[in-house]
Amino acid sequence: MTAPRTQRPAPGDGPLTPRSHGAWDGPSAALIDKDDRPAAAADTPTAHRDRTPAAAPTPPPATRKEAAARPPRRGPADPVRALMHRHQELCARAVDALEIAAGLETHGVTDRTAARFRHRDVFSLAEELYARVPRAEPAPLAAPRPEPAPRSRSVRAVLHLLPGAVCVAVVAAVASAAPTTWWTRPAVALAGLVLVALAVRLSVRSGPLRAHRPGGNWATPWICWTVGYALCGDWLLTELLAGGPDLPHAHPRPAVAAVLALAFAVAPAAWCARFFAVRGRRGLATSRGLGELAARVRPLLLGATGLFLTAQVALLVGTGLLLGGTGAPETAAASALGVLLFLARLLTVHGFRDAAAAGLASAAALEALAPATVLTARLPGLAPLGRPVEALTTAAGPAAVPAVACTAAALGLLLYGLRALTGAWAHSPAPAAEADRP
Incomplete structure (x- = not known):
């Protein structure tokens, strides 16, 4: 006599039992991603070869006290750039740095003001502006005036x-x-x-x-x-x-x-x-x-x-x-x-x-x-x-x-x-x- 066949439970009628080869039984097994499987099933040599190395752990964010103790950043990284744009025409048409220094002085720039632009005086600030601003196309000028003769x-x-x-x-x-x-x-x-x-x-x-x-x-x-x-x-x-x-x-x-x-x-x-x-x-x-x-x-x-x-x-x-x-x-x-x-x-x-x-x-x-x-x-x-x-x-x-x-x-x-x-x-x-x- 043949033994009676065991009836398989319908989906959802009972707990799912693993098969002999270790896979999960039931129709929902195909929907489970391999990364979501339990560690016992995913911990295989093939899984170790396919898995990418984990990123280094990020340090914890600074606390509020550390952020408050950190000195705030003041001013832009290049404070002279704003001055260059403000006096673009003066710097482009100047014949030397002394003319730029004179023009800055007419606009109220003093040695104390130049210190805020990280320069010791107006003359060094004018030299940097003269070096950084490209010269404008000179207009056609008359011949230079010769030195006065004795007569x-x-x-x-x-x-x-x-x-x-x-x-x-x-x-x-x-x-x-x-x-x-x-x-x-x-x-x-x-x-x-x-x-x-x-x-x-x-x-x-x-x-x-x-x-x-x-x-x-x-x-x-x-x-x-x-x-x-x-x-x-x-x-x-x-x-x-x-x-x-x-x-x-x-x-x-x-x-x-x-x-x-x-x-x-x-x-x-x-x-x-x-x-x-x-x-x-x-x-x-x-x-x-x-x-x-x-x-x-x-x-x-x-x-x-x-x-x-x-x-x-x-x-x-x-x-x-x-x-x-x-x-x-x-x-x-x-x-x-x-x-x-x-x-x-x-x-x-x-x-x-x-x-x-x-x-x-x-x-x-x-x-x-x-x-x-x-x-x-x-x-x-x-x-x-x-x-x-x-x-x-x-x-x-x-x-x-x-x-x-x-x-x-x-x-x-x-x-x-x-x-x-x-x-x-x-x-x-x-x-x-x-x-x-x-």
């Missing part, structure tokens, strides 16, 4: 002496004019003043007194006022204090010696301006920081101002001996005016026209205030307004008014120049199209 230098020296020579000729023409009518000598004097003004304009348009940076000349009215007050201001103030002037019978007594000395002072002013400019550019080329440049330029400015003051006093003494003695107040007033005009022109040459015009305007305002208060004091109840001017002129003469006004304005320009003229921008060559610095 051209002699011509410039003659131009600087021209205002003094024209002023001497005008003084001689006024003295020799026959007083046939009351307007003869005033007309000759007025024509002579126009010629002197043209000679001064011609002399300052070349050489060291030439302003290379374009801009409007707002200082011309104030120059005319201060020089005109030096010519006739003392006489006018004296007449006003005495109750005059009785026009048209008043006869002005101009201070010819002071104006003649100012006209001849154009030549020493040009020499002192050249002295300051040449040594200032030399200091810019050899300095390694803005502090070092300022330390070199400040004595130069003081020295140039002192040299011009010495020459101005010598000219005043000489013209005073030739045309009549002048007192100490008159000499002090004319010297202060000469230094004021010299500092104003020096600031204009180096690109600070607004500061020069402000200094001259302040002197002109103080000079105009003195006769205005004297005239105002004539009104009823306003007599105390004229007492300060009366006390000053009684103590030191009418020349004390322009002496005080010009000295105060000259000191203001000197203090401003000690800060403005010690920067790299003041000694860098400016392009022809560059606007005046605000």
Whole structure:
């Protein structure tokens, strides 16, 4: 008899039993992936050959305390790149690193700012910018200006002496004019003043007194006022204090010696301006920081101002001996005016026209205030307004008014120049199209 066949359980009727070869029985066995099998079934030599080596275990993430203790990263890896993009045009068109340093200074970049860009000073930062930024295609330029020949230098020296020579000729023409009518000598004097003004304009348009940076000349009215007050201001103030002037019978007594000395002072002013400019550019080329440049330029400015003051006093003494003695107040007033005009022109040459015009305007305002208060004091109840001017002129003469006004304005320009003229921008060559610095 055959044994009865054992009935296989239906799927899902009972637990699955492994077969003799070790596989799982049942229809769901084909759906089980080999990687999901138990370790006993998958741990075979074939499985060991097929399995890839396991990756190295990753370290555990840092705790919050370790992340807080780690120093934060400050700034980009290349902090100069942002500065390169910000000043791309300046760096691309610069002819050397000094021009970039001057441009950075105009935008407020100092040595302390350069330290934030990991540089010791502005000059080293400008050198890196000059090395990293490619040069722009240069525009067609004219041929380089040759060095001035000895003849051209002699011509410039003659131009600087021209205002003094024209002023001497005008003084001689006024003295020799026959007083046939009351307007003869005033007309000759007025024509002579126009010629002197043209000679001064011609002399300052070349050489060291030439302003290379374009801009409007707002200082011309104030120059005319201060020089005109030096010519006739003392006489006018004296007449006003005495109750005059009785026009048209008043006869002005101009201070010819002071104006003649100012006209001849154009030549020493040009020499002192050249002295300051040449040594200032030399200091810019050899300095390694803005502090070092300022330390070199400040004595130069003081020295140039002192040299011009010495020459101005010598000219005043000489013209005073030739045309009549002048007192100490008159000499002090004319010297202060000469230094004021010299500092104003020096600031204009180096690109600070607004500061020069402000200094001259302040002197002109103080000079105009003195006769205005004297005239105002004539009104009823306003007599105390004229007492300060009366006390000053009684103590030191009418020349004390322009002496005080010009000295105060000259000191203001000197203090401003000690800060403005010690920067790299003041000694860098400016392009022809560059606007005046605000």
